[in-house]
Amino acid sequence: MDVSCAFPTALSTPDDIAVAEGLGYSRAWVYDTPQQSPDVWMTLALAAERTERIGLGPGVLVPTLRHPMVNAAATATLVDLAPGRVAVAFGTGFTGRRAMGYRAVTWAFMESYLRAYRGLLQGEVVEWEGARMQMLHPDGHAPARPVDVPILVGALGPKGNKVAHELGDGLFATLQVPDFLHEYSWVPFLLWGTVLDGAEAADSGHARDAGGPGWALAYHGAYEFGGPDAVRALPGGDAWMDVVEQAPADERHLAVHAGHCVELNDADRAAWAAGGHVMLPDATVSGTPEEVRRRVDELGEQGVTEVVYQPCGPDTRTELERFLAAATS
The missing domain is CATH 1.10.150 (DNA polymerase; domain 1)
Structure with a gap:
């Protein structure tokens, strides 16, 4: 199982991603939460310049925050900055919408958006909001089309599962473990928690x-x-x-x-x-190193192929070090 990391986009995130690369994390996912974060694409571009190996991508983009052409152009830019390292995940919007008072987007909208976004990256003429459009970037303004990049879809229920199968290259999961995880060959699972010292209390x-x-x-x-x-x-x-x-x-x-x-x-x-x-201990993956490793193994048995750990607290490096050591012990 791959061990990756995630960050709630902050000004320190490009440097944090460089730290994660040095420690050996496989991929870094960055949140699209503009009501509390710097721009996700700017952050990933800076991270691309500071790293050489680690995978990069937004996890997850919320479609209603940007026109599909904007996300397609940003994706192409990041692919040029970090060739072979980019993956993009989409979701219907938890914090990215609800923190601004909106409900989640519908799966019908998500399906239409992903078709337009995919088509744009392939160099096709697509229709969006009643207009025909295409990526017209000349040489030197974006990579030549098609721009091939894996797309993952965050889904928990049958409607999302259907869209993920039709338009996704994998399933991005968090909070719950859907019973259809084994249907996918690539399943990152976003989790939180911390590795506790042997006698450390859960309320320390x-x-x-x-x-x-x-x-x-x-x-x-x-x-x-x-x-x-x-x-x-x-x-x-x-x-x-x-x-x-x-x-x-x-x-x-x-x-x-x-x-x-x-x-x-x-x-x-x-x-x-x-x-x-x-x-x-139940709401997060927290516990002794042995307990954390046991939880990671259980996720693998349920169909998770990539655990995605988001560190919290004042010492990001130490949290990343301790989780990676526990998850790979």
Whole structure:
């Protein structure tokens, strides 16, 4: 199984990716979350200039954030900067849309978008929003078409599975393990967590800082997909909802997604202090090196071919070192 990494795009990400390459990570995926991050394509271009081997790609792009021509041109640029190293993943939008108050895009829209995007990279004339268009880049402005790049699709249910089979070269998974993983030969699985010292408690300061942002996704996801009752059913869920509900109803998505995948927000800290930290081993891949390796092996048995680890906390290098050592021991 390949061991890759992911980063919630930050100004330090190009340097972090260079560190990951030096440690031996296979690929670096970078989030498309413009409400809290620098531009994903600019970041990947800088990373391409600072690395030689590691795979690079956005994981995942949210279609409604950019015209398909914009993403096609950006993809071609990155392919030129890092030939043979680029893969692109698309998703319907969790933080990339919900943190701005939107719902996920429909799978019908995703299918149309991917067909247009693929066609553009192949040099075809495609139709989008009622107009006919084609990549017209002269020599020196982009690689010659066709621009061949693997495309992965983030899907959890049958509609997404259908689109992934028809238009994708693999499945990009996170949060849940769909029962159709074995249908694909390439399945990156995005995960969070931290390697704990032998006697380290699951509520230590290190566990909170390094594992907490991934743990908090249990609350963020429960709220977005199940509503307040789903959150209140979790340990510390009442404390979490009490903080979120202090915000105006039309701005609660801001309170939910502040610090998403980077640090604990006010609601997350309240839930952690109220006992929610007990979910850390189940909500993330956290534990001793032996426990982390066991979880990675279990994912492989379920059909995952590439684990994608996002480090959190103040010491990115150490978190990357410890996870890689545990996952490959």
